[in-house]
Amino acid sequence: SQKIEQNSEALNIQEGKTATLTCNYTNYSPAYLQWYRQDPGRGPVFLLLIRENEKEKRKERLKVTFDTTLKQSLFHITASQPADSATYLCAPSGGYNKLIFGAGTRLAVHP
Amino acid sequence: NAGVTQTPKFRVLKTGQSMTLLCAQDMNHEYMYWYRQDPGMGLRLIHYSVGEGTTAKGEVPDGYNVSRLKKQNFLLGLESAAPSQTSVYFCASRTGNPNYGYTFGSGTRLTVV
Numbered sequence: 041s042q043k044i045e046q047n048s049e050a051l052n053i054q055e056g057k058t059a060t061l062t063c064n065y066t067n068y069s070p071a072y073l074q075w076y077r078q079d080p081g082r083g084p085v086f087l088l089l090i091r092e093n094e095k096e097k098r099k100e101r102l103k104v105t106f107d108t109t110l111k112q113s114l115f116h117i118t119a120s121q122p123a124d125s126a127t128y129l130c131a132p133s134g135g136y137n138k139l140i141f142g143a144g145t146r147l148a149v150h151p
Numbered sequence: 152n153a154g155v156t157q158t159p160k161f162r163v164l165k166t167g168q169s170m171t172l173l174c175a176q177d178m179n180h181e182y183m184y185w186y187r188q189d190p191g192m193g194l195r196l197i198h199y200s201v202g203e204g205t206t207a208k209g210e211v212p213d214g215y216n217v218s219r220l221k222k223q224n225f226l227l228g229l230e231s232a233a234p235s236q237t238s239v240y241f242c243a244s245r246t247g248n249p250n251y252g253y254t255f256g257s258g259t260r261l262t263v264v
Contacts, residue, residue: 044193074252083155083241084194086252129193137182137201138209139253141193 042068044142046130052148053120061115061145063130070132073106073113074139078127084141087128088115120149153177157242157256164232164263172227172259174242180254181247183225184209185217187238188258194241200225232263 045064053059063073072091076084090097090106090113097104103116113132117124127144134140155176164170174183181202186194196209198217206217214236216228225244229236239260243253 048191072249076252081258083243083255083257084253086254089250089252133249137207138184138196138199140196140210141186143191143193 042066042134042140044130044132044140046128046142047145048143050146050148052150055121055149055151057120059117059120059124059147059149061128061130061147063113063115063132063142065111065113065130065132068132068134069108069111070134073104073130073132075102075104075113075115076129076131076141078129078144084129117147120147122149122151125149155242155244155254155256157240157259159259160257161260162262164229164261166232166234166263168232169228169230170232170261171229172240172242172261174225174227174244174256176223176225176242176244176254178244178246178254179222180244181222182245183219184243184253185215185225185227186241186243187211188241189238197227197240232261234263237261237263 043066074089075087078084105114127146129144130142131139184199185197200219203222242256245253
């Protein structure tokens with residue numbers, strides 16, 4: 041069955057550093073992959089979408105890569121700030137109409 | 152623009168009781184989804200709809216029913232609640248263009264005792 045793996049352990053980094061989160065998927069080949077941010081008690085918020093034919097996508101301080109050979113996506117936040125602290129969800133497409141979500145990685149940025 | 156609105160925000164049910172969760176969106180989106188989120192697990196798809204009058208099963212549909220009689224509303228029903236349905240439920244919608252992400256509601260926290 042389709043499986044999404046994100047680091048279950050929280051990632052703790054210092055303010056100003058680059059945070060890198062990993063998403064691995066198995067048993068299928070998604071046409072695209074999305075990343076979301078979720079704050080406690082809130083619904084996920086869409087950040088970026090990257091297609092299978094795109095190696096890299098950027099939006100302000102965010103960068104996403106998509107390696108279809110390794111079946112992996114990396115999510116980078118440069119010059120991280122305490123306000124970036126949240127849980128980040130990876131969501132590869134599971135067919136044309138739906139996404140499959142990973143459990144998320146919690147990021148804590150310390151001043 | 153309100154986006155996606157879920158009601159109620161919190162609910163406690165006794166085992167065997169029924170209830171309906173309402174999701175309303177004002178963005179004229181074609182697609183709507185119901186997910187549940189449990190600790191340590193990703194969002195799991197319950198049911199979804201690709202347009203008014205259509206519904207389809209997701210990954211964990213058992214114990215739930217849905218209806219999409221109007222384009223802007225997507226209802227999730229629990230006919231006979233069980234403690235295993237204790238969860239946070241999220242509704243989401245998106246445009247027909249898959250280049251855009253989902254817009255989520257703020258969730259309904261349901262406890263079944």
